[in-house]
Amino acid sequence: METIHTIDWMRQVAADARAKERVVGLVPTMGALHEGHLSLVREARRHCSPVVVSIFVNPTQFGPSEDFTKYPRTLETDRAELAALDVDYIFAPTPEEMYPAGFSTGVVVDGVSERLEGRSRPGHFRGVATVVLKLFEITQPRFAFFGRKDAQQLRIIQRMTSDLNLGIEVVSCPIMREADGLALSSRNAYLKGDERRAATALYRSLDAICGQIAAGECNPARLVAAMRSVLDSESGIKTDYAEIVDAETFEPASGLNKTCYAAIAARVGSTRLIDNALVEPIRGPIIGRISGPDGAPSGEQANGELRVTL
Numbered sequence: 087m088e089t090i091h092t093i094d095w096m097r098q099v100a101a102d103a104r105a106k107e108r109v110v111g112l113v114p115t116m117g118a119l120h121e122g123h124l125s126l127v128r129e130a131r132r133h134c135s136p137v138v139v140s141i142f143v144n145p146t147q148f149g150p151s152e153d154f155t156k157y158p159r160t161l162e163t164d165r166a167e168l169a170a171l172d173v174d175y176i177f178a179p180t181p182e183e184m185y186p187a188g189f190s191t192g193v194v195v196d197g198v199s200e201r202l203e204g205r206s207r208p209g210h211f212r213g214v215a216t217v218v219l220k221l222f223e224i225t226q227p228r229f230a231f232f233g234r235k236d237a238q239q240l241r242i243i244q245r246m247t248s249d250l251n252l253g254i255e256v257v258s259c260p261i262m263r264e265a266d267g268l269a270l271s272s273r274n275a276y277l278k279g280d281e282r283r284a285a286t287a288l289y290r291s292l293d294a295i296c297g298q299i300a301a302g303e304c305n306p307a308r309l310v311a312a313m314r315s316v317l318d319s320e321s322g323i324k325t326d327y328a329e330i331v332d333a334e335t336f337e338p339a340s341g342l343n344k345t346c347y348a349a350i351a352a353r354v355g356s357t358r359l360i361d362n363a364l365v366e367p368i369r370g371p372i373i374g375r376i377s378g379p380d381g382a383p384s385g386e387q388a389n390g391e392l393r394v395t396l
Contacts, residue, residue, distance in 0.1 A: 087168065090176065096175070097225075100138070108135055109133065110137075111137045112130075112222070112227035112230045112231070113126045116142060116144065116157065117164050119272075120270045122261070126231040129231055133257075135174070138173075139177070140225070141176055141178045142177075143157050144213060144214070146216060148210075153276075157272070184217065192213075194215065195246050201331070203360070205327075214243075218230075229254070230243075230256050230257065231259055237349065267286055268285055273358070276357040277355070281322060287316055287323050288350050288352060291315075291316035293396065299342075304341065309330055309348065313350065322355060326351040342392055343367060346365045348365060363394050363396050368391065
């Protein structure tokens with residue numbers, strides 16, 4: 087495994103791979119890797135060779151009052167994790183390498199980037215789209231792998247890739263959860279004491295609407311009220327948003343006749359967390375819950391018409 091710090095060398099490595107008709111896979115990360123990231127790497131290894139994992143804490147996607155300076159940076163630990171998975175290259179540039187003096191270009195995906203996270207974190211998705219486009223141009227992947235936990239980010243990258251005819255397949259991978267349902271996130275490391283238990287309210291609120299949908303409830307307003315009821319009952323939780331939105335546009339959903347997300351953002355103490363459940367119209371018989379790693383209730387529940395995936 088080789089760690090690359092410069093754009094020029096990464097571009098050369100990628101160009102050589104493409105010239106040999108190899109299938110380059112990219113897993114973009116900000117480091118502080120956990121099982122969620124590693125599941126993306128495993129999926130990339132199944133489809134691609136070489137696999138490039140980028141590790142770059144991107145300053146342009148953090149707001150003035152956000153946690154850029156304290157965001158965990160664990161490059162040596164990350165290197166060991168990735169070496170064990172036979173990753174071919176780590177691309178770990180510095181901020182100065184990615185954004186040299188005079189850099190003044192940004193990428194904006196109108197519409198979807200203005201809602202939910204975009205409304206709460208102005209400029210965030212401009213920073214995300216800009217750095218991802220740069221990473222795509224530098225590494226020239228055929229496939230890029232993103233987790234569904236950041237569902238709005240995933241949709242924005244899919245839209246950008248399609249609109250700009252980049253010829254890259256953006257692969258959506260499942261949310262990975264702890265045994266108590268908490269979605270894996272590098273920011274979970276910030277949770278202290280009772281905050282860790284309180285944080286499971288995000289999952290519990292999504293699980294509550296799983297049960298309601300399985301019982302036949304299809305009214306978004308009543309489902310949102312159920313989510314908020316669970317969140318509001320937990321001291322130490324400050325809800326930013328809890329909404330049912332169209333999976334394409336991220337506008338509020340008027341019904342569940344199209345694929346939707348139940349999306350949540352909340353602060354637990356000083357830590358801001360997000361989570362979601364995917365709600366899809368289906369045809370077929372009732373199915374039960376499927377447990378995830380270590381028994382985590384991270385699978386599906388359906389009522390014969392709708393499937394909810396946590």
